Amino acid sequence: MGPYWSPSSVGGFLLDWDGVIADTKLDFSGVREKYYGGRRAMLLEEAHTLPPETRKALYRDLRELEMSGAEKAAPVPGAFELISWLTESGTPYCVLSRNCMEVIERGAEVIGLTLPEYVWGRDNMEFVKPDPRALLSAAEKIGAAPRSCLYIGDFLYDLQGARRAGMRAVLVQRENAAWACWADAVYPKMTDFVNAVKNKEELVPWEYREIFAEKGALWLKGAFSCALALPERPLPDACAWLARAAALGVGSFYVDPQKILTPDDWKRNPSFDTALMGLSWRDAASRFLSPRFPLARISVERGGALSAPAEASELKGFMEGKVRGDG
Known part of the structure; x- marks a missing residue:
């Protein structure tokens, strides 16, 4: 093995849901304004700072917002192609999201996707990304060593979770993101990443x-x-x-x-x-x-x-x- 790695040869794929598989165009700014005074708070992690009734209202609003996005979801171009490649190549993969399971399942129905065996949302897992324990648990479930796994996401939390878990991290569907430095590689479009996988593109790893x-x-x-x-x-x-x-x-x-x-x-x-x-x-x-x-x-x-x-x-x-x- 040389000092390079290829996304086509990793042992397991962990996929974000919103923005990677399904495009739901969610905007949480209204929720942040209502519950955190517009501060860019970590909505789930900081919910414990709110009074119990306010916290319940937050979760209701999050579900309603996410469900409205699921009802009008569209597949991210290239997502189905990537999943077909994963299936055909026998590469284990899962979905790991901060959305609730009901939203993921409804979104999958809308875009016509059969979900993989392992899918996690915030309500069926003890930890949520960017907590590395969420990613490490998922890797164990799909039978892949963390060091051989790749997380594909479109937001900072995805990259943070992967780095903390000692996994590779790829950023897709973003251009000129301030936090792109967290990623091993950046692909402005999911279709760009799919082409890299199919062409067995080799990259200089993040740590080198x-x-x-x-x-x-x-x-x-x-x-x-x-x-x-x-x-x-x-x-x-x-x-x-x-x-x-x-x-x-x-x-x-x-x-x-x-x-x-x-x-x-x-x-x-x-x-x-x-x-x-x-x-x-x-x-x-x-x-x-x-x-x-x-x-x-x-x-x-x-x-x-x-x-x-x-x-x-x-x-x-x-x-x-x-x-x-x-x-």
Whole structure:
């Protein structure tokens, strides 16, 4: 596997509903004005700040607004084509929305779509996006590892949820959005994305965007082909060292398979989750890298892994001696 990814080869697709499959032209500005004084509040997450009766009224108004949109819904151009490709290719997918299920089901009837096996709205799931637990639960249900999943959405919450869950994120049906920087790729039209999938378009991943811009394709290819051995005492700590090396494009890391993350080790490396204490360093490194640098791998054997500087600040100079860039 190279330092690129293709939306045609991901393990599972999570699709937003409104704006990605169905165009309902919802406008929540009136609801925000009525309940939050026009402030751009997160309508669902901040509902608990309202008095109980006001909160009930908010949910009634949301349902009425969403249902009115469902009654006049139209399919987003390219959405049916994408779903056909997913079905034909055997790629698992689901729908994950902040709309209520009644609205999704009615909208599907209106546009003539058979919904997939797994569909979630705000009322049949414990968490809603952008809470990453919503996306992680959905990935588990469709049998796909989060690092191999792609979320397709048309709004900031979609991208935030994907990034927080360690998934790929594609923004569709938007141009010049201020929050496009959250996405791995932006397609102004869903039909553009479908063409990219069918053509097996390869992209520079979000996590390598900066090093690619600075050093170019030759550097990224060369760095990704390198394997570094995690030093005995990386500085300032293992997490900083791994993050720095991976951000430079390094694709593989050797970690002593016999080494266990002890309580003393954790105290020197507190960015590791406390739940990892007692497990192998290899597991700790893998779980740290997985959501941050999904293409990076922990190598099984030492092999040709290079002994790199223990100081994270010296890694770039070290790598410049091993690879060259074209930027």
